[in-house]
Amino acid sequence: MFKSGFVAVIGRPNSGKSTLINALVGKKVTITSHHPNTTRNAIRAILNTDSYQAVLVDTPGIHKPVTTLGTQLNSIAKESTDSVDIVIFTIAANEKVGKGDNFVVRSIAESSSAKRFCVVTKIDTISKDRILTALAEAAKLANDHGFTWDEIIPVSAIKGEQVWILSDLIERNLPEGPAYYPAETLVDLELGEQISELIREATIAGTLQELPHSIAVLVNEITERSEELTAIDATIFVERESQKGIIVGHAGSNIKAIGSAVRPAIEALLGKKIFLGLNVSVASNWQRDSKALRKFGIVKE
Numbered sequence: 001m002f003k004s005g006f007v008a009v010i011g012r013p014n015s016g017k018s019t020l021i022n023a024l025v026g027k028k029v030t031i032t033s034h035h036p037n038t039t040r041n042a043i044r045a046i047l048n049t050d051s052y053q054a055v056l057v058d059t060p061g062i063h064k065p066v067t068t069l070g071t072q073l074n075s076i077a078k079e080s081t082d083s084v085d086i087v088i089f090t091i092a093a094n095e096k097v098g099k100g101d102n103f104v105v106r107s108i109a110e111s112s113s114a115k116r117f118c119v120v121t122k123i124d125t126i127s128k129d130r131i132l133t134a135l136a137e138a139a140k141l142a143n144d145h146g147f148t149w150d151e152i153i154p155v156s157a158i159k160g161e162q163v164w165i166l167s168d169l170i171e172r173n174l175p176e177g178p179a180y181y182p183a184e185t186l187v188d189l190e191l192g193e194q195i196s197e198l199i200r201e202a203t204i205a206g207t208l209q210e211l212p213h214s215i216a217v218l219v220n221e222i223t224e225r226s227e228e229l230t231a232i233d234a235t236i237f238v239e240r241e242s243q244k245g246i247i248v249g250h251a252g253s254n255i256k257a258i259g260s261a262v263r264p265a266i267e268a269l270l271g272k273k274i275f276l277g278l279n280v281s282v283a284s285n286w287q288r289d290s291k292a293l294r295k296f297g298i299v300k301e
């Protein structure tokens, strides 16, 4: 009996959703960073095995929005829990339970006919004797909102600890059904989107404070130059002229470093060498501009 279904992963920004999905799939399919609000779309990653296929939906971290972008990210996350088989709520073991967690858990309490799992992430960051306390706090979160988690699972996605227990529980709770994607599909993103996400990850990795929120990336062109070489032309957008200077760096040093950092990942994705042309452009205050959000694929048509 083959099983299949949809699993939405939701939680506060930075709680480890994308890292968890990469660990479940066994390959890096969705970008991560130590900055909050890294994920900007409901990204479907596919966990394929001989006995089941789980479509894991990565989502933007739910937060108190201050821009149109923020509001949009929250609604993407919330909508992604509609008609799924399992909702996984993530909470980082090294963070205090806060208002944000209560907000997300309240929406899980209201919605779901789905199974509700709580994954306590990043257990490698706390001592073993703290894990029980973290699990008890997670249980209380659901009880405070009138329900009980179907499962609570402590994991370290970075160390790969207990991830197999989670995938086992996912399998057990999926209904019988056919594969929705071909077995070789790992993520439901166009190639250009995968590349722009990798470039955005490399760009925000080196930035500070609020700058990551201002960064968007578009791939303008992908050209097969030969059997061995693909040329990629992409633009990194920022919101202000001053930010452009930061991204470019002294005599272009920073943009060069971004290119060098991301090239291996894109070459691995394409299985061939690339020529990467990166330029930086200003899209004034785009986080508050719904037309720009459409252009950057954050609002879908």
Ligand SMILES: Nc1nc2c(ncn2[C@@H]2O[C@H](COP(=O)(O)OP(=O)(O)OP(=O)(O)O)[C@@H](O)[C@H]2O)c(=O)[nH]1
Pocket: 012, 013, 014, 015, 016, 017, 018, 019, 020, 031, 032, 033, 034, 035, 036, 037, 038, 039, 040, 059, 060, 061, 062, 121, 122, 123, 124, 125, 155, 156, 157, 158, 159
């Ligand atoms: N030590 C440790 N760090 C982790 C673990 N999982 C995630 N992290 C780190 O936590 C940070 C946030 O991880 P992400 O996976 O990007 O978090 P997210 O919930 O997807 O964040 P948003 O997309 O911004 O909502 C990154 O720096 C990760 O490396 C873990 O199991 N252990």
Ligand SMILES: [Mg+2]
Pocket: 017, 018, 019, 031, 032, 038, 039, 058, 059, 060, 061
């Ligand atoms: Mg994420």
